Amino acid sequence: MTTYIIRxxxxxxxxxxxxxVVVFAxxxxxxxxxxxxTVGYGxxxxxxxxxxxxxxxxxxxxxxxxxxxxxxTWLWRVARLDFGDSxxxxxxxxxxxxxxxxxxxxxxxxxxxxxxxxxxPVGILxxxxxxxxxxxxxxxxxxxLWSLPVMWVGQMLIGYFTGPTFKSWFxxxxxxxxxxxxxxxxxxxxxxxxxxxxxxxxLTYTGFAYLAKQVRAGMLDSLRMDCxxxxxxKGLxxxxxxxxxxxxxxxxxVITIMATLLPAMFAGSxxxxxxxxxxxxxxxxxEAITARDYNVVMAVATxxxxxxxxxxxxxxxAYAIADPRISFDTANS
Numbered sequence: 001m002t003t004y005i006i007r008x009x010x011x012x013x014x015x016x017x018x019x020x021v022v023v024f025a026x027x028x029x030x031x032x033x034x035x036x037x038t039v040g041y042g043x044x045x046x047x048x049x050x051x052x053x054x055x056x057x058x059x060x061x062x063x064x065x066x067x068x069x070x071x072x073t074w075l076w077r078v079a080r081l082d083f084g085d086s087x088x089x090x091x092x093x094x095x096x097x098x099x100x101x102x103x104x105x106x107x108x109x110x111x112x113x114x115x116x117x118x119x120x121p122v123g124i125l126x127x128x129x130x131x132x133x134x135x136x137x138x139x140x141x142x143x144x145l146w147s148l149p150v151m152w153v154g155q156m157l158i159g160y161f162t163g164p165t166f167k168s169w170f171x172x173x174x175x176x177x178x179x180x181x182x183x184x185x186x187x188x189x190x191x192x193x194x195x196x197x198x199x200x201x202x203l204t205y206t207g208f209a210y211l212a213k214q215v216r217a218g219m220l221d222s223l224r225m226d227c228x229x230x231x232x233x234k235g236l237x238x239x240x241x242x243x244x245x246x247x248x249x250x251x252x253x254v255i256t257i258m259a260t261l262l263p264a265m266f267a268g269s270x271x272x273x274x275x276x277x278x279x280x281x282x283x284x285x286x287e288a289i290t291a292r293d294y295n296v297v298m299a300v301a302t303x304x305x306x307x308x309x310x311x312x313x314x315x316x317x318a319y320a321i322a323d324p325r326i327s328f329d330t331a332n333s
Contacts (some may be wrong), residue, residue, distance in 0.1 A: 001320060005313070012166035012309045013158035016302065017075075018141060023301040024071050027294055033063065034087045034292040061087060061295075083302075084295040093299045094165055096284060101303065103175065104273070104280035108265045111200050115261070121256070122208070123215025124247060130220060138212070146209035150202055150268065157198045171195050189268045189313040191296040203265055218250030221320065225249060251322050259315030 058064045061084075061269035062073055077084055124143075126135045159165070162172035171177070171194065180191050222228060225244050231241045266281075273282035281300060286297035 001127060001317070004225065005317070008313050008316070012313075015309060016305050018326065019305040020075070020298065020302055021071070023073070024067075027292070027297050028067055028070075030292070031190045032292050034294065035060070036310040048149070053270070063083075063294075074295075078302065083299040086288075086293055086296050087102060088291040088293045095209070095296050096296065097281070097299055099301060100279060100281045103259045103278065104266065104269055107199060107203065107272070107278065108262060108269060110156055110196065111203040111207070111265055113216060113261055114200065114204050116258075117135075118204075119208050119211035124219055125315055126212065126216045127219030127223060130243060137218075142209040145205045148205070150206065150271055151275065153205070154198075154202045154272065155311055157201065158275070161198065170198050175278060199278060200270050202272050203268060206267070211254070211261070214253050214257055215250070218253045219246055222246040222250040248322070250320065255315050255322060263304070264312050266304055266307060267329050306328060 055064075061072055065073070074084065080208065083097070085091065086093050086096060089096060122138055126138050129135045133194045157170075158172050161167050161169045175192060175195050176188070177191050177195075180188055183191060219242075225246075226239060227249070228245050236244075269280060270282035270286050272278070273280045274286050277283070279304070284296060285300040287293070288300065
């Protein structure tokens with residue numbers, strides 16, 4: 001296992017380089033560029049002055065150099081953990097990531113835990129009650145949840161639960177109230193969780209449908225296995241049969257989903273954070289793309305790519321822990 005982990009860590013380097021090359025090419029070839037978006041003709045600046053300012057800013061951020069030179073310069077800076085300065089915010093990109101990344105990770109980890117805490121029991125119970133009322137009702141509800149678009153759900157939640165027209169139960173935007181800095185820790189934590197209720201709901205409901213369906217399908221296959229019949233013939237209790245034998249044999253698909261669900265939620269948080277004005281990595285990425293803030297776009301893509309690769313590695317390690325038959329050292333040898 002140690003050899004396999006080392007090899008995977010080494011393979012992450014060229015994979016991450018490939019991701020950055022693709023993102024760099026797409027961002028540079030897309031229409032528009034940051035200097036033209038920030039410096040306009042007319043208004044406060046005449047044409048000649050605007051050209052001079054645009055040329056100076058392009059030279060300042062290295063945008064006047066060939067593309068391969070720009071990428072090589074960026075790569076050399078990243079090797080020293082320097083993502084450059086944000087063109088939009090006029091701050092070091094590493095400082096923006098240090099502020100925004102914990103917010104997005106908190107939001108996604110909360111949603112991740114809730115998805116598994118709800119979907120796994122629902123999927124198991126639906127498989128055990130196969131063909132009965134709970135199985136059919138849960139299938140209909142999960143299909144409905146899967147079909148609802150996130151942007152529409154987010155707007156509906158804001159309209160129905162944050163305004164005076166219907167129910168003003170939750171705040172419509174932000175992470176905390178204006179007076180949150182004056183609160184003690186527990187009231188501050190309660191205020192933060194209160195603000196995160198609606199965003200977490202938007203981030204979790206589609207995961208319920210997908211994961212529960214996968215757990216149900218895996219459990220149905222496991223319940224038909226000979227080992228489960230043998231366990232029941234030995235007189236084991238039904239919970240022991242279900243969790244010790246059936247669920248353990250169906251856990252591999254659950255781990256596979258775990259490796260892809262968190263990166264998907266990280267990408268989906270771009271929409272959620274924009275709807276609820278949450279100052280996380282998703283909102284930072286959205287603003288950087290619209291402003292053609294190249295350094296921020298590259299930094300967000302690099303961090304997201306690293307998280308995805310680490311998630312896949314952790315999933316492979318979890319395979320070997322969950323199923324003793326899986327041995328990566330044996331496969332590599």
